[in-house]
Amino acid sequence: MRRPDDWHVHLRDGPMLAAVVNYTARQFSRAIVMPNLVPPVTTIAAAEAYRMRIASALEPGADFTPLMTCYLTDDIDPAEVARGFTHNVFTACKMYPAHATTNSALGVTDFKKIYRVFEAMERIGMPLLLHGEVTDKQIDIFDREVAFIDRILTKLIADFPALKIVLEHVTTAEAVRFVEDSGPNLASTITPHHLEINRNAMFDGGLRPHFYCLPVAKREVHRLALRRAATSGNPKFFLGTDSAPHAVSNKESACGCAGIFNAPFAMESYAKTFEEEGALNRLEAFASENGPRFYGLPLNTTRIVLERTSSQVPDFIPAASTRIVPFHAGQTLAWRFAGHADADATSLVDETGSGSAS
Numbered sequence: 001m002r003r004p005d006d007w008h009v010h011l012r013d014g015p016m017l018a019a020v021v022n023y024t025a026r027q028f029s030r031a032i033v034m035p036n037l038v039p040p041v042t043t044i045a046a047a048e049a050y051r052m053r054i055a056s057a058l059e060p061g062a063d064f065t066p067l068m069t070c071y072l073t074d075d076i077d078p079a080e081v082a083r084g085f086t087h088n089v090f091t092a093c094k095m096y097p098a099h100a101t102t103n104s105a106l107g108v109t110d111f112k113k114i115y116r117v118f119e120a121m122e123r124i125g126m127p128l129l130l131h132g133e134v135t136d137k138q139i140d141i142f143d144r145e146v147a148f149i150d151r152i153l154t155k156l157i158a159d160f161p162a163l164k165i166v167l168e169h170v171t172t173a174e175a176v177r178f179v180e181d182s183g184p185n186l187a188s189t190i191t192p193h194h195l196e197i198n199r200n201a202m203f204d205g206g207l208r209p210h211f212y213c214l215p216v217a218k219r220e221v222h223r224l225a226l227r228r229a230a231t232s233g234n235p236k237f238f239l240g241t242d243s244a245p246h247a248v249s250n251k252e253s254a255c256g257c258a259g260i261f262n263a264p265f266a267m268e269s270y271a272k273t274f275e276e277e278g279a280l281n282r283l284e285a286f287a288s289e290n291g292p293r294f295y296g297l298p299l300n301t302t303r304i305v306l307e308r309t310s311s312q313v314p315d316f317i318p319a320a321s322t323r324i325v326p327f328h329a330g331q332t333l334a335w336r337f338a339g340h341a342d343a344d345a346t347s348l349v350d351e352t353g354s355g356s357a358s
């Protein structure tokens with residue numbers, strides 16, 4: 001298949017960056033890199049420096065382009081944001097409602113405070129990426145995505161109809177329906193884990209912190225709606241892993257961090273879902289075509305091979321003098337990312353099955 005991109009990933013920094021980035025770079029050609037570092041990436045200089053650190057952490061010969069994002073704060077400078085986009089440093093802006101998730105303390109306290117930034121973004125065609133959850137503690141955590149749509153997203157779309165918006169990592173049937181019913185400027189990413197688990201995974205025989213992420217997984221009915229959306233062929237839905245590594249000690253803790261590390265077996269996990277839904281023929285559009293089309297970027301021309309043979313997911317992955325528990329830890333998956341296709345191997349994955357090497 002055409003080589004995929006990851007439209008939402010956390011690559012972290014320092015030793016953790018070095019430990020995780022090559023899992024993403026191996027499978028994906030490009031990735032939208034989340035800016036929630038400490039301190040967050042809010043300037044062109046910070047994004048350029050971070051991009052250099054990512055490049056330095058790549059294995060020699062890696063073919064991978066990080067697409068940088070700007071973290072929106074209450075006092076972000078609209079001119080800096082616009083300059084970063086027109087100079088090809090920022091691909092998009094990320095809005096975290098303040099305190100919604102990991103490293104979001106400096107996020108936006110009231111979206112109305114940054115209307116000048118949205119105006120500039122709308123004018124220049126710069127996408128806005130949303131962590132779509134309200135932070136109101138009165139709202140049940142399982143309802144925070146829907147409340148965000150009702151209280152914030154609807155208003156944003158009404159006030160900035162030409163602004164390109166990605167409602168990231170959708171987790172509810174309501175969000176799916178909202179995206180489907182909106183115009184072409186609203187799209188969504190869907191993670192491998194929200195396609196595979198529902199909220200029971202966190203409580204299966206005891207507390208399972210490695211299935212805790214934000215937005216938190218919801219009921220089964222929502223997982224099924226996500227699977228239908230991802231495999232429907234609707235171009236408004238595309239791949240974004242939200243791979244979010246945390247050291248095992250920060251997950252297995254009295255106050256554990258949110259995030260699931262799925263980068264090492266991301267495509268294997270998506271292939272599992274698509275095969276189960278009888279939609280392998282739509283995997284390429286979801287993983288490799290819908291995202292770049294929404295962002296207005298060229299499709300990748302290189303190809304990868306996903307082989308229908310088993311992969312054993314390890315219990316732990318060593319990282320930065322600690323360990324991370326990957327998504328699907330200890331499971332055997334029915335697919336294997338077999339690397340990049342050369343001209344010959346392309347016929348191996350010819351969907352018609354008529355390739356000479358098949």
Ligand code: DOR
Binds near residue numbers: 258259
């Ligand atoms: O589960 C999550 N982890 N959700 C987020 O929004 C942030 C991420 C992280 O940075 O760990």
Ligand code: ZN
Binds near residue numbers: 009010034242
């Ligand atoms: Zn994320």
